[in-house]
Amino acid sequence: DGGITQSPKYLFRKEGQNVTLSCEQNLNHDAMYWYRQDPGQGLRLIYYSQIVNDFQKGDIAEGYSVSREKKESFPLTVTSAQKNPTAFYLCASIGGGPQHFGDGTRLSIL
Amino acid sequence: RKEVEQDPGPFNVPEGATVAFNCTYSNSASQSFFWYRQDCRKEPKLLMSVYSSGNEDGRFTAQLNRASQYISLLIRDSKLSDSATYLCVVNTNAGKSTFGDGTTLTVKP
Numbered sequence: 001d002g003g004i005t006q007s008p009k010y011l012f013r014k015e016g017q018n019v020t021l022s023c024e025q026n027l028n029h030d031a032m033y034w035y036r037q038d039p040g041q042g043l044r045l046i047y048y049s050q051i052v053n054d055f056q057k058g059d060i061a062e063g064y065s066v067s068r069e070k071k072e073s074f075p076l077t078v079t080s081a082q083k084n085p086t087a088f089y090l091c092a093s094i095g096g097g098p099q100h101f102g103d104g105t106r107l108s109i110l
Numbered sequence: 111r112k113e114v115e116q117d118p119g120p121f122n123v124p125e126g127a128t129v130a131f132n133c134t135y136s137n138s139a140s141q142s143f144f145w146y147r148q149d150c151r152k153e154p155k156l157l158m159s160v161y162s163s164g165n166e167d168g169r170f171t172a173q174l175n176r177a178s179q180y181i182s183l184l185i186r187d188s189k190l191s192d193s194a195t196y197l198c199v200v201n202t203n204a205g206k207s208t209f210g211d212g213t214t215l216t217v218k219p
Contacts, residue, residue, distance in 0.1 A: 031205055042116075042197060042211030043154070050205040058206070090153055092207075098144045099199070099207060101153040 002027045006091050006102035012110050013078065013085060021076045021105045023091035031094040032074035036060060036087045043090060049074055078107065085109065113137055114200050116210035124218055127188045131213045133198035134180040143174055145183045146197040148212065154197055157183075188217045 004025045013019045025032065031050045035043040045058030049068040063082025068074055074093075078085045086108050092099040116133045123129050135143075143160035158165065160172040160181050171184040181198055195212040202208075 033207055035209070043209040045206070045208060048205060048207065056206070059208075088151075094201075094207070098142075098146075098156045098159060101155075104153050 004091060004093055004100055004102035006089075006105050008105060009103065011105055011107045013107060014110050016080045018077055018079050019107070021078070021089055021091075021107070023074045023076065023102060024072055025074075025093045025100075026072060027093055027095055027100060028071070029093035029095035029100070030071070032068070033092040033094070033099065034058075034064075034066065034074070034076045035090045035092065037090060038087050046076065111136060112211075113208045114198060114210040116198055117213050118211070119213040119215070121213060121215045122218060123188055123215070125188055125190060127217075128184065128186045129188060129215060130185075131183045131196055131198075131215075132180055133182070133200075133210050134178075135200045135208075136179065137200070137202055137208075138179065139202045139204070140179075140200045141203045142201045143181050144199045144201075145170075145172060145181075146199060146209075148195045148197055154209075157196070185215075188215075190217050190219065193217045 007022045033048045034046040044060050047066040049055035065077045089105045091102045145157040146154035147157045148154040160174045164173045169186045173182045195214045197212045198210045
């Protein structure tokens, strides 16, 4: 079945450490997105990419970085510059219609 | 001002009630609109697209008003299983996709 796979499901980060969240899709979608969701809040856009080797900052890009070397993959790195990284991270893709979401990654600080 | 704003809620309604949510957007270049449902600690799931002429799917009706830049979702004959957070999302023609903060609905027996 086609879909979006996010891994890991749970991730723990030490202070000062960079961590990378994986997002892979086999839907052949061009556009991919990363969102952050804090408890009781809505989804905030971190980065998005409409095509391979191109991406744009969303509303809260500071402390995060992405790459889009392959159509299927859009990894998100949470850098040590992100001082409050604890949140639910959601990856999504669009192929001309509504967004399809992965199951999400829960990131916590140790 | 946020790009997409929703009724803050929460909405607490009895079973069988009709409830409506509104969502306003500020970017006039917005091109496509959707309503999603999110259950606690899960990813959002598509509820329905919103078309200019309005559209209905069973007990759910979505409307779009481009002149006033808002979309709405109407739920008729609420069920206990409708309890969730409802999110509107607005996509621009430049590919940016922005969600509202969500409105929480609790349907009580």
